[in-house]
Amino acid sequence: MTSLPAQPLSPLDGRYFAAVGALADYLSEAGLNRARVEVEVEWLIALTERSLFGSSPLPDAEREGLRALYRDFGQAEIDWLAEKEAVTRHDVKAVEYLVRDRLAALGLDAIAELTHFACTSEDINSASYALTVQRAVTAVWLPKLRAVIATLRETAQTHRGAAMLARTHGQPATPTTMGKELAVFVWRLERVAAQIDASEYLAKFSGATGTWSAHLAAEPDVDWPALSRSFIEGLGIGFNVLTTQIESHDWQVELYDRVRHAGGILHNLATDIWTYISLGYFAQIPVAGATGSSTMPHKINPIRFENAEANLEISGGLLATLASTLVTSRLQRDLTDSTTQRNIGVALGHSLLALDNLQRGLGEISLAQPVLDADLDANWEVLAEAIQTVVRAEIAAGRSQITDPYALLKDLTRGRRVGGAQLAVFVEGLDIGDAAKQRLLALTPATYTGLASRLVDEL
Numbered sequence: 001m002t003s004l005p006a007q008p009l010s011p012l013d014g015r016y017f018a019a020v021g022a023l024a025d026y027l028s029e030a031g032l033n034r035a036r037v038e039v040e041v042e043w044l045i046a047l048t049e050r051s052l053f054g055s056s057p058l059p060d061a062e063r064e065g066l067r068a069l070y071r072d073f074g075q076a077e078i079d080w081l082a083e084k085e086a087v088t089r090h091d092v093k094a095v096e097y098l099v100r101d102r103l104a105a106l107g108l109d110a111i112a113e114l115t116h117f118a119c120t121s122e123d124i125n126s127a128s129y130a131l132t133v134q135r136a137v138t139a140v141w142l143p144k145l146r147a148v149i150a151t152l153r154e155t156a157q158t159h160r161g162a163a164m165l166a167r168t169h170g171q172p173a174t175p176t177t178m179g180k181e182l183a184v185f186v187w188r189l190e191r192v193a194a195q196i197d198a199s200e201y202l203a204k205f206s207g208a209t210g211t212w213s214a215h216l217a218a219e220p221d222v223d224w225p226a227l228s229r230s231f232i233e234g235l236g237i238g239f240n241v242l243t244t245q246i247e248s249h250d251w252q253v254e255l256y257d258r259v260r261h262a263g264g265i266l267h268n269l270a271t272d273i274w275t276y277i278s279l280g281y282f283a284q285i286p287v288a289g290a291t292g293s294s295t296m297p298h299k300i301n302p303i304r305f306e307n308a309e310a311n312l313e314i315s316g317g318l319l320a321t322l323a324s325t326l327v328t329s330r331l332q333r334d335l336t337d338s339t340t341q342r343n344i345g346v347a348l349g350h351s352l353l354a355l356d357n358l359q360r361g362l363g364e365i366s367l368a369q370p371v372l373d374a375d376l377d378a379n380w381e382v383l384a385e386a387i388q389t390v391v392r393a394e395i396a397a398g399r400s401q402i403t404d405p406y407a408l409l410k411d412l413t414r415g416r417r418v419g420g421a422q423l424a425v426f427v428e429g430l431d432i433g434d435a436a437k438q439r440l441l442a443l444t445p446a447t448y449t450g451l452a453s454r455l456v457d458e459l
Helices: 017-027 029-049 060-071 075-088 091-105 109-114 121-158 178-197 213-218 224-234 250-279 303-326 336-341 344-362 369-377 380-396 405-413 420-428 434-442 452-458
Strands: 163-168 171-177 282-284 365-367
Touching: 017 029, 017 121, 017 344, 029 060, 029 075, 029 091, 029 109, 029 121, 029 224, 060 091, 075 091, 091 109, 091 121, 121 178, 121 250, 121 344, 163 178, 163 369, 171 178, 171 380, 171 452, 178 250, 178 452, 250 282, 250 303, 250 344, 303 336, 303 344, 380 405, 380 420, 380 434, 420 434
Parallel strands: none
Antiparallel strands: 163 171, 282 365
């Protein structure tokens, strides 16, 4: 059997790339290398701006020419770095050589020795990961999450008054509304989204073991911690002053746990919507030309929600691994984080794919209110809660002599189907006040939804 032409191994880079490709701009190897060039270039500019080691501030044109190295980073740079890394066997060193090469082309050889000055690889990497992850989350992932929340909020508001039978433990329970149930997910997701939006993205820039030793050896009169802080914060990320050779990655652990938490809520949403479809509460809108089964022509499968469910499980597993691995480094440095962090894009990619499927899926279903109504009408026994609670209130108010109203209703309804007419006869015979009796007689499963509709306003 002949070998296939080179193919993407991950489905994210194959059949699903259209849905997740925006992340590649930041979290691919090329995206990481572009950020590394950005950090190297901006450090060069920071040193020259302070006229350190005989340098002087660069004219605007030269400064902008330097910044073009990362702003115009493209295939030529990707290929150059691949060839150089094949020799250096060190990714960050290859980036340093790229910057030096371009400095020569720009006629800036005089500042070449300030490239990567007093830096360890992790100074560049920690800043680059902070930049790329921050940009990926804020520009791609979080807007997609908010789009799903917005769609869910709109659906909740549309169906705020759509009475339906609740199913606690999978059994008929006190009625609610579809809008209120979906609003619960909106509320949960908005809370986690706010936490993710407030995430820190930290970098270190303190040399080989986080002590600024080489910096001080080269120039003891500079306040290197202050300069490093100013530089890192000038990139738009936070500064970690107390580190080993690596930035401790605790911000990443926090972020990935929060993204995983959001994924857990979304997984719960996907399985609930799937179940509502199974119950007939939601009808799936046929997509022209689509096939549900290779042998059963009638089928419309809830594939959007099943796809989301699977991708959230993959993403959650990877995010959990990232969080548990990145929290630890042997002594001052080991390389386990290098391999681990290369999978950040994979973890967020599966999560983004799930979000895409959920947003599409929510747009491909419609509420089947007659099914909800029929389900409610077949389960009048759910009013047992209302009846026994009203009776208890009547006893407390001195308007009833009934003893143990809960047991009374339990004997009537537990494990039984009780119709509306039967319940009406039962209520008519209760020893309670007339006002309470009339309230109960007017009640139906469809109207026994409490404040469900109003609760949607809490959004």
